[in-house]
Amino acid sequence: TAQDDEFLYDTFPPGFMWGQATSAYQVEGGWNEDGKGESIWDTWSHENLGGNIADGSNGDVACDSYHKYADDIKILKDLGVNFYRFSIAWARVIPTGRVADGVNQAGIDYYNRLIDGLLAEGIEPFVTLYHWDLPMGLEVTGGWLNDSIVDDFEDYSRVAFREFGDRVKYWLTFNEPHVFCLARWNYLSQNPFVEPPEKPYICAHNVVKAHALSFRLYDAEFRPTQNGTIGITLNTNWAAPKNPNNTDDQAASFRSMHFSFGWWANPIIRGEYPPIMRELVDRKSQEAGRNSSRLPSFDAQWTEIINGSTDFLGINHYSSHFVEYSNTSTWMDGDAEVKGSGDPSWEQNGIGWSIVPWGFRKLLTWMHEEYSYPIYVTENGYGGRGDEGLDDEPRVRYYRNYINEMLKSIKLDGADVRGYAAWSLIDNYEWELGYTARFGIHYLNYSDPNLTRIPKDSAISLTKIFADNGFPANESLLIV
Ligand code: GBH
Numbered sequence: 001t002a003q004d005d006e007f008l009y010d011t012f013p014p015g016f017m018w019g020q021a022t023s024a025y026q027v028e029g030g031w032n033e034d035g036k037g038e039s040i041w042d043t044w045s046h047e048n049l050g051g052n053i054a055d056g057s058n059g060d061v062a063c064d065s066y067h068k069y070a071d072d073i074k075i076l077k078d079l080g081v082n083f084y085r086f087s088i089a090w091a092r093v094i095p096t097g098r099v100a101d102g103v104n105q106a107g108i109d110y111y112n113r114l115i116d117g118l119l120a121e122g123i124e125p126f127v128t129l130y131h132w133d134l135p136m137g138l139e140v141t142g143g144w145l146n147d148s149i150v151d152d153f154e155d156y157s158r159v160a161f162r163e164f165g166d167r168v169k170y171w172l173t174f175n176e177p178h179v180f181c182l183a184r185w186n187y188l189s190q191n192p193f194v195e196p197p198e199k200p201y202i203c204a205h206n207v208v209k210a211h212a213l214s215f216r217l218y219d220a221e222f223r224p225t226q227n228g229t230i231g232i233t234l235n236t237n238w239a240a241p242k243n244p245n246n247t248d249d250q251a252a253s254f255r256s257m258h259f260s261f262g263w264w265a266n267p268i269i270r271g272e273y274p275p276i277m278r279e280l281v282d283r284k285s286q287e288a289g290r291n292s293s294r295l296p297s298f299d300a301q302w303t304e305i306i307n308g309s310t311d312f313l314g315i316n317h318y319s320s321h322f323v324e325y326s327n328t329s330t331w332m333d334g335d336a337e338v339k340g341s342g343d344p345s346w347e348q349n350g351i352g353w354s355i356v357p358w359g360f361r362k363l364l365t366w367m368h369e370e371y372s373y374p375i376y377v378t379e380n381g382y383g384g385r386g387d388e389g390l391d392d393e394p395r396v397r398y399y400r401n402y403i404n405e406m407l408k409s410i411k412l413d414g415a416d417v418r419g420y421a422a423w424s425l426i427d428n429y430e431w432e433l434g435y436t437a438r439f440g441i442h443y444l445n446y447s448d449p450n451l452t453r454i455p456k457d458s459a460i461s462l463t464k465i466f467a468d469n470g471f472p473a474n475e476s477l478l479i480v
């Protein structure tokens with residue numbers, strides 16, 4: 001339709017929730033204060049083995065939100081958001097990761113101050129339990145490769161629901177398992193990068209179980225009195241068929257989406273891995289002479305526990321690419337028999353990710369058609385390189401165009417998207433890129449002792465989009 005290529009002047013459904021996102025390790029600092037235990041990110045960044053952190057930096061101080069959370073609440077209020085998505089540092093609350101070893105009251109107090117401060121300004125806390133910062137106490141016993149972590153995560157969630165659930169009504173178990181189950185730092189010394197992939201599938205299997213136990217626990221023991229909602233956040237590019245009319249390319253897109261998104265969504269929603277993953281990984285395992293598949297299976301009891309274990313789907317999305325069939329790819333793309341490519345005409349963000357607004361609509365609509373669950377966009381944003389200052393016009397355009405494509409998915413395609421969080425509230429520690437990349441809509445001068453949060457142009461423009469609940473028909477007349 002004509003509307004597909006045009007900017008859609010319309011507003012979001014009433015009650016649509018606007019927010020901002022951060023994660024504990026990236027903003028808090030206070031890495032060893034008041035009884036906090038060490039996480040794999042403390043270790044990984046301090047050791048910086050192989051120089052894996054671009055600038056050799058760490059999150060020891062980061063944005064110092066551990067002390068400056070009131071400044072964060074202030075800028076959230078100025079933005080007019082409905083919710084703030086932040087994560088709890090497991091090791092701040094349970095220093096070794098295991099409840100039996102003790103719970104850290106000072107850590108609980110910190111999150112209570114943050115939660116109460118948000119609610120006092122009418123901002124809903126939207127809490128991620130796990131955003132990559134695994135307590136070292138659990139890493140040394142195998143981390144996500146040891147299935148005993150499933151019970152440790154359940155115990156941790158019980159503490160979180162019990163301490164915070166009277167006030168927190170939006171929970172996410174995990175942030176982007178696809179990222180951490182494939183990342184070097186998730187395994188520290190245990191190198192996962194051996195062909196063919198096996199450890200990522202084991203990690204994933206434990207994450208699905210841990211998620212499901214946490215969901216069942218909430219359902220049985222906390223939902224009746226706390227009445228909240230709980231889901232998981234997955235991430236994926238939209239893997240568009242290289243030629244939209246070519247059936248091989250369409251099949252490659254299908255495989256790619258199921259290997260990236262269905263890997264988690266299918267077991268959680270339907271009780272089993274995507275049939276295409278089962279078929280391909282089982283076959284390749286057999287051909288390699290193994291007596292069992294690299295892709296584990298859920299027994300009948302686990303199938304029942306995981307099946308239908310979410311209230312909604314969270315999605316983090318930044319970029320898109322094309323895919324086609326390939327039998328020469330390696331690693332995960334080898335299992336999926338796909339190869340990806342970009343389009344030279346696509347604009348890129350400062351760190352080289354392609355800007356493809358229409359891919360966001362395709363993804364949300366695909367999620368809706370495939371799973372038909374409520375969707376929360378829990379991250380979307382533009383990464384800049386180096387110090388871009390306050391004039392961030394490419395980020396302003398990115399948000400405007402991506403949010404407009406989300407609007408089309410809701411209004412023209414019927415996707416049930418309920419909320420949207422921009423990544424990120426402030427410039428912060430960008431993992432292996434250290435402080436060399438900036439995703440914030442607020443600027444931070446890291447050598448300013450006060451770490452003052454200063455709005456960029458993107459903060460100003462998002463404030464208006466949030467206040468307007470989208471792009472009212474007469475919006476163009478308002479632009480000066
Ligand atoms: C998120 O991960 C994290 O949750 C967050 O902590 C982080 O700070 C933020 O994003 C920004 O990085 O090469 O063009 O195809 C993002 C996961 C996976 C997003 C790979 C971009 C590839 C882009 N990323 N993806 S491209």
